[in-house]
Each structure stands twice: as structure tokens, then as C-alpha cells.
Amino acid sequence: MDEKLSIIIPAHNCEATLRQAVASIYDDLSTEQAAMIQTIIVENGSQDQTPQVAQQIAKVYPQVCLTHSQPGVSKARNQGLKVATGQALLFLDADDYFKPDMVKQVLEHEVKADLLIYSFESGKALKRLFDQAILYQQADKEQLIATMLENPTNYLTVWGKVFRRQLILDHQLFFNEDLRFSEDSLFVLQYLLVAQTALGLPTVLYHYNRAENSAVRSFDEEKVAAYLQALKVVNKLIQTSLPDVLPSFYIYGLMQVNLIGVHGIYDAKNSAAGAVKKAQLRAVVQDPIVAKCLRRTPLTRMRTPKFAAIILLKLHCYALAGKVFALRSRAK
Structure with missing residues (x-):
């Protein structure tokens, strides 16, 4: 059976959270539904037990594919894009997780737009981006992009969204590996340039963990x-x-x-x-x-x-x- 979804997880020094992230994908699914989801764990230069944890996870969930990249989240995501085979793509950070039953909902519903934009949780805060489902057509694209640019931390993330893999392949879209920050913003904007439709949803798909050791929240002089x-x-x-x-x-x-x-x-x-x-x-x-x-x-x-x-x-x-x-x- 061809996979309907591919979920890409960059895995760097995440031994404590990776199991929860993967469990949030599969634990609400039947065997038949689980077979339709390819999860790609991309280990990228961890210095803890992440590789061993990933191997243990793959023994529990046969749909999990393990691969490697050089350090850097963009390199990891690009490697995941090369391996992915699903019709639709989602990104999941290894210290985050999907809300209960939400992957099942994505799986069971026909994807009716080139991009699905879900609401999310950030720590204890609910970020409901849309009060109701809103379909953006080609004529509405600039309005949507303007909204996203003015609220980048809410809208310009690759997680919390569903992408069409074929559209990414057709236009050879990859993450800019020279960037340490805003690589999400650039990828989403580039994708929207080639997308015909986008659907904004009030449904909460994703839990974002406000980790203190994330790249944004850690300090370095560069x-x-x-x-x-x-x-x-x-x-x-x-x-x-x-x-x-x-x-x-x-x-x-x-x-x-x-x-x-x-x-x-x-x-x-x-x-x-x-x-x-x-x-x-x-x-x-x-x-x-x-x-x-x-x-x-x-x-x-x-x-x-x-x-x-x-x-x-x-x-x-x-x-x-x-x-x-x-x-x-x-x-x-």
C-alpha cells in the first residue's frame, strides 16, 4: 500500500522526547491506518543516545524509516524530503508532538488544498489562527502571505501544516542550508508561490514545546x-x-x-x-x-x-x- 502521509522528524540530541513525538503519530491508529504513514527520523549529529533511541523506536513501529544527515535542521529536513514517498508531507520537531487523534483526522480526510494550515498549542497557550475554515484561492494568495509575514511566529513555521509532496518535487523546493534562522519562513513562502490553494483551519493539530535549548532561545555571538x-x-x-x-x-x-x-x-x-x-x-x-x-x-x-x-x-x-x-x- 502506498503511503498517504510522510512525516519528517529531524532528530538532534532528543533522546528524552523522540519516543513521545513518534507515539503521537501512531498510537491512535489502526494497523491499516498506520501502514499508510511513513515516518522518517533523520538523525543529524547527535551527541547523546538519540541514534540508539531511534533504532529502538524503529523496532516498535515498522513504518519508521531511519536515515542520517550532517548537523543542521535544514540538512535534516532536506534529507527527509529525498526519502519521503507519501502523497502529503508533514514536519514534526522531535521535542513536539501531534494532538490526540489529529493524525488520524488528517489521514481520513481528503486533502482539498495545496497547503493546510492548522492551529496549534505553544506551551500552555492556544494559538487558534482561524475562527473557521477559510479557503484561499489564487486571487487571495497575497492577502494570506501578508497575514503570515506580519505574524511570522504563528504562521511561518513548517510544522502544523500539510504540504503536497508532488508540488515540492515538481518545483524542486528545498530548505536553504546556509540559513540558521528563518529557514521555515523562506520554505513556506517559496511553497506558497507555487501553490494554487491554501486552507486555514481552526483545528488544533500540533503542540509546540517552548524548549529553552532550542536554537532560537539559546545564545551565541553569531x-x-x-x-x-x-x-x-x-x-x-x-x-x-x-x-x-x-x-x-x-x-x-x-x-x-x-x-x-x-x-x-x-x-x-x-x-x-x-x-x-x-x-x-x-x-x-x-x-x-x-x-x-x-x-x-x-x-x-x-x-x-x-x-x-x-x-x-x-x-x-x-x-x-x-x-x-x-x-x-x-x-x-
């Missing part, structure tokens, strides 16, 4: 440059293919500045002196793309709390903006 590199790549895609949504891209860029401030420059684990952090923040604001995002986004579009530090940057109040970033970092 993070700022990595975020800016990713922003430039996304900017090029939008300017080339979606110029009408540039105002929404500018907001996307400012949301990346929030991440740079909270998880980069003013991360609680950054021991640099205050003057050094302030200089780093000024350098980010002076980056040509960031400067354009600040200049082109009017204050009337900054009416929610997430823009507090951004407003201060727009007003050149760098010290106060730094304090806001620092408070948010400690809160997280």
Missing part, C-alpha cells in the same frame, strides 16, 4: 549576523516575486529585530557590557534593510505591545529599547 543574513534572503524573494506585499515584509523585518533584541543582543546569557550591546543594537538599526523596515512602517501600524521596543528604535531611543528587550529576555 546569532545577530545569522538573523540579518536570513532577512536579506527573504527580502530578495519578496522584492522579486511579491512586491505588492512589501509593507507586510517591513513588519516581518521588525519582528526579526524583536528576535535579535530578545534572543540575541539582550539575551540574559549575553555577558557583554551595556555599551557594547547598545553599539550592537545601533549597528542592527543601521543595516540597510532594517533601516528601510523602520522608515517604511508608520507608527499607526505599531499599535500592539510587540512593537514597544520597535517604536523606541524608530524614535532613536536606543537605551530604552534595550531595556525593553532585556525585560522580555528575562521574562522568557
